[in-house]
Amino acid sequence: MNRNFLKFAWILVLVFVLASCSTDDSGDTIDPTDDSVGVPQPEPTNPEPIDLSAYDNGTGVMMQAFYWDVEPRFGWWDNLSEKVPGWAAAGINRMWLPVATKGQSGGYSMGYDVSDYYDFGDYDQHGTVETRFGSRTELENLISTAHENDIEVIADIVINHNSGGGLEYNPYRDKDTYTLFNETHGNASGWFNRNYENFYPNSVSQYDPGSLFYEETNLDHHLDYVQDWLWKKDNSVAKYYMNEMGFDGWRFDYVLGFEPWVVKEWLNEVGGFSVVELWDGRASVLRDYVDETGSGAFDFATFYKLEEGLDRYEDLNTLKGEMLWQTHPENAVTFTANHDTEKDSNEDNFIKSSNKLKAYAYILTHPGYPTIFYSDFENPDFQDELKSLIAIHNSIAIGDTEILYVDNDEYVMKRAGTGTNPGLILYISTNNSTKRRTVGSNWNNVTLMDYSGNSTYNPTSDENGSVTIEAPANGYSIWSITE
Structure with a gap:
């Protein structure tokens, strides 16, 4: 046979084999x-x-137990009580509740317009007795049910801005401001009454450290009166929530609105699990905050690396970037969605549904303490996979990365x-x-x-x-x- 023909035939075979490869x-x-x-x-x-189950690594997963504008109104605590046993069986060991006290929007409030820190559904104010989520009795039943199932309950704490007070003349702003909080003006409990002296500016402090919300009612944490009522006194917010209501820890809302020492002093006084909402995608900023306060922080650096790699740039090389879990795995609370990202119209602030499970696979196999978003876990298209991922996280997701x-x-x-x-x-x-x-x-x-x-x-x-x-x-x- 012609040698040139044989050589050509072997070349064709080689080309075919190479073409089949990546x-x-x-x-x-x-x-x-x-x-x-x-x-x-x-x-x-x-x-x-x-x-x-034979490889229990002693970890767990936190459930964010709400989404924005939850329904049914006045029935949310009871809804969660029914979910708790199933969550515990799936490997959830903490649940983060929405702000549990009365806000200015009353029965429609998600709690972030905080008015009365001690009204868990006890007082008729802002048009309702119950909060959006239900009554105090129903909340206490939920906390008890969670503890019976070995789930800690995390309180969402808003100690930056207040809302829903009465109008009064404020000499430091030379105008009327809604800074009067007492038994007849948004604080029916009568505990932690406030007036214009307790907000920025006042006779002690002339500046606001950076509030973007409710500027005129941004609490001044330098004041002894405010510190006493928030965390120092026996019946302070922190001690009442922990000792009377049974909360086990804290999610600090919008910590950009006050200095890190506030979180550090709060934790030194009462302890408990802690995670802060420091909305910053730079791992270095998150690291500095964690080092200064000793608190955990939501790992926004990881969230944005996942969003960039899976959605925005469609390039997984972004996962080589800096994230909080790499240096502070014990303080990094990882997540793929929360109540804010899911209602945000900016597509760079959320991970598409089609990529959610890949993002969860990432946070549930890497170091850090993962958070599951309620709406994702209760999505029938996601739930079985999320249960499987939680089981993997709680068992063999361990060791050097x-x-x-x-x-x-x-x-x-x-x-x-x-x-x-x-x-x-x-x-x-x-x-x-x-x-x-x-x-x-x-x-x-x-x-x-x-x-x-x-x-x-x-x-x-x-x-x-x-x-x-x-x-x-x-x-x-x-x-x-x-x-």
Whole structure:
């Protein structure tokens, strides 16, 4: 046979083989059309998964137990009481409640227009006795039910701005302001009455540290009277919430409106779990605040890296950026959505529904304390996957973190495990085809499976721990050992 013809035939075969492979730089990724394509590896029949409950790593997950303008009005506390046992069974160990006291908007208030810090649905003011969420009795029942199910209850605390007081002449502003809070003007409880001297400016303080809301009724925390009523006195807001109502910790609203020492002193006085809303995507700013106060902080740096990588830029290389969990895992409270982001019309402030589960897969496998948004967990299209991710988080999401590979449409991360806990490997792909990639694991000669249930592929690692894992099209997988 003509040698030139044979040479040409071999060239055609080589071109065909190369054309079937991915064009990724490393050459290790394959876009398979079936399981016969890729690196040959034995696939045993029906490998047995490990029992994740045997690997309880002592962590948990927080539920944000509300969304903006929750319904039904006056029935929210009872609604949550019914949810608590199921949340506990799923692995939730804390629940963050909306502001629980009476706001100026009465039965329509989400509590952020705080008026009476001690009216949990006891007093007829602002057009209603109950808060939007229900009565005090119903709230106390909810807290009791949560504790019976080993769930801590976190209070949302607004100590920056007030709303709903009476009108009075304010000599420091030379006009009438709504700064009178007493038994007949927005503070029926009679506890922590306020007037213009308690807000900026006053005879002691001439400046406002940066409030963007209710400027004329921004509390001055430098005043002994304000400090006493907020956290120092035996019947202060902090001590009443903890000792009388049974709250276990705090979510501090809009901390840009007051100095960090306020949070530090509050925690030194009463303790409890704490997370602050410092809406800043720079990890350095979050780190400084955590170091100064000792509080946890919502990891907005991680939130925006996920939003950029999955939505805005569609480039997973953003996940190599700085995030709070990398340096302060014990203080980083990670999240993919909250009541503000979900009602925000700015598309750069929320993660699209189609990318939500990939974002949850990220925060529930990485270090940090994850938060689940109520509307996502109660979404029937999401709930089963979120339960699976919570189970993975509470068991094998442990150990040192290492990014094994990242490019514009792939992200592979390893948790090394500890002791007998095997850890895991997360594989996120935004590619429209199934992807496979060979990576190094800590597992030698072990058959793996995807504990998210998104892939039925069962690769086996070699004697050096090298293994080829798979991610479904525009999805994720989470790999660990089998029995």
